[in-house]
Amino acid sequence: MAHDTHLLTLAGTSLLVLLTLALWFAYVLGVRAQRRRRKTWHCWRTVSFSLGCGLLVAAFSPFMVEWGHADLRGHMAQHLLLGMFAPIAMMLGSPGTLLLRSVPAVTARRITEFAGSVPVRCLSHPVTALMLNVGALYILYLTPLYQLSFSEPVLHVWLHLHFVLAGYLFSWSIAGPDPAPHRPGMWLRLIVLFVAIAAHAVLGKLMYAYGFPRDAGHDLAEIEAAAQLMYYGGDLAELLLAVVFFATWYRRRKLAGSSSDGGQQTADPG
């Protein structure tokens, strides 16, 4: 039975790898089309998006899946890659802007309208993103959900997908370069980022202090090492996100100061 669930998990993660590769391929095709139309697309965006996709593939690789199964440290490394580093790198590639530029104008307008609708705005609000991202981590590690994810392959795969999606949503809602006219102000985003970093650090220490996740076959030394990996690795990712956030803020203020030089931040229609 254990063998079967393991195979199912591997199959599920392979599917996620294929999805990632398809996404990357679509992105590269989009960039090529931009080039052919003589539109500028900064090279570092492509590099960043590719790096993010590469990190996802690495985290979904059979080696990492095995390590994540056997060892909490491996699971934590996966969590850091999937939920923090890869989403930040992908978000910096502005795939949303590329999408809006690549599709016909009517479709682009429809997408923008959809993104501006109330449910989507609620979903992409920084506070919601924070709940989905860090809140889910609390539920995962402090309840038996973590243990359950090893006997239920569907849950396991879905969990990894959730890491990626929630991580992307969060980093995008804080510092995403894509046009987002309905995004809340910078101070609120700074506060949410502050709470997120603190909550992540506190969770790391809670796990270390009280030996969470419990009853999942990890001894205390392993949990301690994994919690420290989570704490310091998370710091690095959050530092990165914070620098991007301050860069966005600064650029906005500069634009607001000299509104003559157009909307670099607001829209990228052509």
Next chain:
Amino acid sequence: MSKHPVDARGSLIATSFFGIGLMAAIDEIVFHQILAWHHFFDRSTQTVGLISDGLLHSAELLMLAAGFYLFVQLSSRRAVSRLHAWAGLFLGAGGFQLFDGIVDHKILRLHQVRYVDNLLLYDLAWNAFGALLLAIGFMIWRTARSSPASLQGGR
């Protein structure tokens, strides 16, 4: 137009943010990781202490990022006043060291400097070092304010 105006106040703020974050990072790397004098978590800290620790940690990280970014911006505009920048770095680092020594260690009791009998000596050394850094920062700041040279020495 070719002259770049020096932003003294901006320099001071940017590096004092950076100094705070830097001192926190040094504390974590040297005392937690290398010397292991005090620990990641010492098993006597209360949950409230743990949460306040997380909030402090978050503030440090954001300050490090903000300071880093502000400084990069200033130097790309060539608006860094060098003396003010050094003053800010020392003030930030010393201020944090003293804050850590008094508020974190003594008031919140997050952890102690080292778990030995003669703790007072360690506490004194810790806080004296913070005060020394602060004093150096103030001295550089006074020099910076009185010397007009600092207003053009930017790079």
